[in-house]
Amino acid sequence: MNELDGVVQTVQNTAHYVNTHLADHAGSGPGTNPSGEDQIKADIWADHLFFDKLSALECVGAYASEEREDVVDCGDGYSIAIDPLDGSSNLASNNSVGTIVGVYDAELPASGRELVASLMVLYGPYTTMAVAREDREVVQEFLLRDGFSEQWGTFTIPDEPTVIGLAGKTSERTDTFNALARELEHDLKLRYGGATVADLAQVLEYGGLFGYPATTSNPEGKLRVHFESAPLAYLIEAGGGGSTDGQQSLLDVDPDGLHARTPTFLGNEELVERVESALSE
């Protein structure tokens, strides 16, 4: 077992535990996270679970979470950047949530080019985990069940895109972006649920585009580079898709702080290129 196997195994075991106990922690919590968003109890609970397990690994040198202001130093080794419960506001309506883990071989802040692995757990009707890593040629998908994981298959984004999920109110997006959204939504089926992991899972399954653009309330976009955008870009690019902030791959975004945000688009290459060409006009 190599070091990345240890990280994958730990995320898998912790995610299985999170999934089986999530309902006990779904109530609202004490405050806001470092990005100023409401935290619910489950955000903090999941963060502590992942911290305890991941920081104990020999190969982990730093732990950074969407739920913590600063990086926690744990020794020498990889930097973990985690969104312990992505889309946690979906819990109130019993909709899907996820966990995103980026494994960086660098101190944070760092660009996505320093990623060596990315993991995306989806707590849906059943729990799955997609894994992209530098020492594997394919994006693996696992089914997590009863403390075991079965490798289910591999992900390659389908050639023919069919779904689209674009965030933000039209009243808060630019006219240019709204024009592009209208064009794309003419041909693609709308699938937006409010948890990036769940929305991206649809894109990986059916082909298409997920996007959270800059809006008047989130001028830099809402998603965070280290915890969401770069790890998911690593995953989708490994699966044959593309990513952009509107100009460049999300892996090339240079975050100016731990909680930096970026407009985020992930999906089939051709759709990512259409976003880039529309936003550059």
Ligand code: AFP
């Ligand atoms: P967190 O629950 O981890 O803060 O993430 C939620 C999220 O950043 C992302 O997963 C969703 O795509 C997005 O917010 C949903 O935002 P809207 O409620 O504005 O659609």
